[in-house]
Amino acid sequence: xxxxxxxxxxxxxxxxxxxxxxxxxxxxxxxxxxxxxxxxxxxxxxxxxxxxxxxxxxxxxxxxxxxxxxxxxxxxxxxxxxxxxxxxxxxxxxxxxxxxxxxxxxxxxxxxxxxxxxxxxxxxxxxxxxxxxxxxxxxxxxxxxxxxxxxxxxxxxxxxxxxxxxxxxxxxxxxxxxxxxxxxxxxxxxxxxxxxxxxxxxxxxxxxxxxxxxxxxxxxxxxxxxxxxxxxxxxxxxxxxxxxxxxxxxxxxxxxxxxxxxxxxxxxxxxxxxxxxxxxxxxxxxxxxxxxxxxxxxxxxxxxxxxxxxxxxxxxxxxxxxxxxxxxxxxxxxxxxxxxxxxxxxxxxxxxxxxxxxxxxxxxxxxxxxxxxxxxxxxxxxxxxxxxxxxxxxxxxxxxxxxxxxxxxxxxxxxxxxxxxxxxxxxxxxxxxxxxxxxxxxxxxxxxxxxxxxxxxxxxxxxxxxxxxxxxxxxxxxxxxxxxxxxxxxxxxxxxxxxxxxxxxxx
Amino acid sequence: xxxxxxxxxxxxxxxxxxxxxxxxxxxxxxxxxxxxxxxxxxxxxxxxxxxxxxxxxxxxxxxxxxxxxxxxxxxxxxxxxxxxxxxxxxxxxxxxxxxxxxxxxxxxxxxxxxxxxxxxxxxxxxxxxxxxxxxxxxxxxxxxxxxxxxxxxxxxxxxxxxxxxxxxxxxxxxxxxxxxxxxxxxxxxxxxxxxxxxxxxxxxxxxxxxxxxxxxxxxxxxxxxxxxxxxxxxxxxxxxxxxxxxxxxxxxxxxxxxxxxxxxxxxxxxxxxxxxxxxxxxxxxxxxxxxxxxxxxxxxxxxxxxxxxxxxxx
Numbered sequence: 001x002x003x004x005x006x007x008x009x010x011x012x013x014x015x016x017x018x019x020x021x022x023x024x025x026x027x028x029x030x031x032x033x034x035x036x037x038x039x040x041x042x043x044x045x046x047x048x049x050x051x052x053x054x055x056x057x058x059x060x061x062x063x064x065x066x067x068x069x070x071x072x073x074x075x076x077x078x079x080x081x082x083x084x085x086x087x088x089x090x091x092x093x094x095x096x097x098x099x100x101x102x103x104x105x106x107x108x109x110x111x112x113x114x115x116x117x118x119x120x121x122x123x124x125x126x127x128x129x130x131x132x133x134x135x136x137x138x139x140x141x142x143x144x145x146x147x148x149x150x151x152x153x154x155x156x157x158x159x160x161x162x163x164x165x166x167x168x169x170x171x172x173x174x175x176x177x178x179x180x181x182x183x184x185x186x187x188x189x190x191x192x193x194x195x196x197x198x199x200x201x202x203x204x205x206x207x208x209x210x211x212x213x214x215x216x217x218x219x220x221x222x223x224x225x226x227x228x229x230x231x232x233x234x235x236x237x238x239x240x241x242x243x244x245x246x247x248x249x250x251x252x253x254x255x256x257x258x259x260x261x262x263x264x265x266x267x268x269x270x271x272x273x274x275x276x277x278x279x280x281x282x283x284x285x286x287x288x289x290x291x292x293x294x295x296x297x298x299x300x301x302x303x304x305x306x307x308x309x310x311x312x313x314x315x316x317x318x319x320x321x322x323x324x325x326x327x328x329x330x331x332x333x334x335x336x337x338x339x340x341x342x343x344x345x346x347x348x349x350x351x352x353x354x355x356x357x358x359x360x361x362x363x364x365x366x367x368x369x370x371x372x373x374x375x376x377x378x379x380x381x382x383x384x385x386x387x388x389x390x391x392x393x394x395x396x397x398x399x400x401x402x403x404x405x406x407x408x409x410x411x412x413x414x415x416x417x418x419x420x421x422x423x424x425x426x427x428x429x430x431x432x433x434x435x436x437x438x439x440x441x442x443x444x445x446x447x448x449x450x451x452x453x454x455x456x457x458x459x460x461x462x463x464x465x466x467x468x469x470x471x472x473x474x475x476x477x478x479x480x481x482x483x484x485x486x487x488x489x490x491x492x493x494x495x496x497x498x499x500x501x502x503x504x505x506x507x
Numbered sequence: 508x509x510x511x512x513x514x515x516x517x518x519x520x521x522x523x524x525x526x527x528x529x530x531x532x533x534x535x536x537x538x539x540x541x542x543x544x545x546x547x548x549x550x551x552x553x554x555x556x557x558x559x560x561x562x563x564x565x566x567x568x569x570x571x572x573x574x575x576x577x578x579x580x581x582x583x584x585x586x587x588x589x590x591x592x593x594x595x596x597x598x599x600x601x602x603x604x605x606x607x608x609x610x611x612x613x614x615x616x617x618x619x620x621x622x623x624x625x626x627x628x629x630x631x632x633x634x635x636x637x638x639x640x641x642x643x644x645x646x647x648x649x650x651x652x653x654x655x656x657x658x659x660x661x662x663x664x665x666x667x668x669x670x671x672x673x674x675x676x677x678x679x680x681x682x683x684x685x686x687x688x689x690x691x692x693x694x695x696x697x698x699x700x701x702x703x704x705x706x707x708x709x710x711x712x713x714x715x716x717x718x719x720x721x722x723x724x725x726x727x728x729x730x731x732x733x734x735x736x737x738x739x740x741x742x743x744x745x746x747x748x749x750x751x752x753x754x755x756x757x758x759x760x761x762x763x764x765x766x767x768x769x770x771x772x773x774x775x776x777x778x779x780x781x782x783x784x785x786x787x788x789x790x791x792x793x794x795x796x797x798x799x800x801x802x803x804x805x806x807x808x809x810x811x812x813x814x815x816x817x818x819x820x821x
């Protein structure tokens with residue numbers, strides 16, 4: 001008899017059907033992947049199981065009994081644990097306090113610290129989840145936080161673990177370690193559901209896959225009886241695109257973007273120390289690294305949102321170290337931000353207004369401080385066609401567009417001014433596969449048109465697939481720069497992402 | 508000899524007065540500490556204290572019973588605190604705005620009710636006040652005994668409340684729960700803690716202790732009520748919370764510091780230094796501002812302070 005059975009789950013949010021009669025069956029001791037694109041309804045389904053959302057209809061049976069959890073507390077008490085994509089840990093509390101948060105141990109309301117720490121140490125050892133129970137969460141790496149989250153569930157006797165995009169934030173080494181832990185969990189008789197959109201991972205670690213698309217079941221297959229191509233067909237209706245090998249064409253010796261010993265320090269954000277690199281015209285230069293190591297700050301000092309404390313920045317040979325955002329734009333910089341909703345767009349404005357956010361005060365869009373909406377409309381229509389942006393109309397508030405189409409609109413706007421340097425910060429984050437491929441292809445096209453492109457991405461796969469050279473950032477420093485080629489050593493990049501310098505890795 | 512004696516007397520009374528001045532600030536500050544650690548910023552502390560002062564006075568005046576006065580002081584504070592909680596947790600109104608509104612509401616309400624009950628009188632209506640309690644033996648210690656152990660029941664309770672608060676916040680799971688709700692309410696929610704209920708509880712604590720702080724003004728220090736009797740003590744208590752880093756003893760020491768400034772200004776006024784009295788009245792506020800300047804950037808507010816928690820529908 002299966003451990004968990006979800007049958008015909010239906011859930012509607014205002015205007016969207018998130019789950020349209022979705023079913024899922026998980027056996028005891030099985031690692032089950034829930035595969036699908038963003039917005040396919042994977043997380044919604046799991047949130048229903050975990051008691052965060054309530055289903056409109058459908059039946060959930062857990063260990064032979066019909067259940068309907070009203071809150072996460074019910075789910076936890078029945079032996080179901082969930083590790084959210086954004087960790088639910090209190091940064092100011094210790095590891096042990098987080099693991100036992102909300103529990104009434106012996107001696108309640110007083111702390112039985114000794115007992116708790118002993119229990120955590122035992123669990124830690126049993127599953128290979130190494131953590132220091134006394135350390136504050138805020139001082140832990142992302143990988144360690146994930147281990148705390150898993151321990152938190154295990155401490156509550158979770159028999160079924162739900163993991164939402166668990167590898168999204170890990171270095172390759174941390175991912176390997178994570179897979180080992182999953183195997184141990186499985187051997188101890190736990191069931192695991194992994195929510196993911198990464199097919200190679202599914203092939204590597206799972207026993208069974210259920211694929212969702214647009215809130216509906218597509219298929220459920222045994223991992224051993226399928227292959228990457230088939231899964232991709234199920235997930236997006238076609239094979240994954242493989243990018244053409246980067247032809248070494250007209251990479252000139254001219255530099256489009258130069259950073260020299262850039263230092264940035266303010267109390268609120270990550271520090272940048274001594275960052276130097278030069279990006280040639282006609283190349284894509286990638287910044288790899290685990291999220292939160294200074295990528296955002298780097299993007300902001302280049303774009304001009306933050307001012308640096310030391311060093312120089314050149315764009316197309318011009319020193320723009322102290323220049324304003326606008327001057328940098330005029331010097332040829334285009335900026336694709338990682339925060340579409342807050343920085344890239346004005347969500348309540350319509351598509352055409354968003355298209356001219358950066359040029360509204362210039363001809364041909366305006367003359368003598370008056371905007372010529374005729375020109376704006378024509379230009380917007382042209383861009384919608386060129387970039388294949390799906391929108392009901394040019395007067396539609398951009399809020400109503402999908403993430404992929406919003407991103408296309410930003411790219412259309414940024415590239416319209418004919419830039420010489422493109423700064424793309426996490427340009428495919430949160431996009432579906434189609435849009436992701438479009439963005440990557442656009443960057444490659446622009447590179448072939450001899451533009452200089454700086455791609456900051458926490459997605460190592462993305463960096464490796466389209467960059468010519470790769471720099472790794474860790475704790476606000478560039479750990480090393482390596483050429484991307486057939487002989488690229490992923491293992492080495494992984495170690496660099498964890499802070500080992502390029503040289504120590506070599507020796 | 509006589510001079511040395513009077514200097515000693517001056518110091519003893521100054522310290523003893525500092526402690527008494529610190530009591531209302533500490534009590535209200537402790538309540539606000541609970542509230543803020545659970546993520547609720549209640550600027551309406553002034554209103555809570557004022558309401559506590561008024562209702563405690565009315566109850567004590569009518570019944571001539573101090574205990575009933577104390578109870579009504581707590582209830583008066585609770586009234587304001589519960590309105591704040593209800594508005595911000597049930598209807599998600601901006602906590603700061605509600606707090607400001609409640610300060611004015613409380614000022615208007617107490618002044619109106621006071622006037623409605625007593626009319627315009629030339630004689631100030633008086634209520635009974637608490638008497639100092641000498642603690643046997645301890646109060647016989649020279650100097651220290653007079654300063655610490657010849658005080659009224661409120662003073663002893665305040666110290667007691669500090670200890671209890673410290674134990675709750677730092678030694679029990681309850682304290683951890685409160686902190687987690689102030690830092691990351693969603694995380695607390697996903698492990699089954701009841702965010703709203705906990706915040707209502709801290710609001711109740713805030714209302715009772717704040718009301719008690721107000722009651723101290725009427726039932727111990729003055730024995731009468733007048734319009735705006737708190738005159739900004741609630742705001743100073745808010746500062747005391749920040750200075751004390753939301754730690755019970757931190758709050759106590761910060762309150763003693765401000766209390767000492769206040770006690771000192773009363774004494775300086777009577778020394779006849781030839782300066783306008785307003786200069787001295789300014790003293791506690793000036794001290795507050797100066798100390799606040801030194802604590803800039805060190806406070807480390809709870810991450811969810813002032814943000815009402817809503818389990819999102821999507």
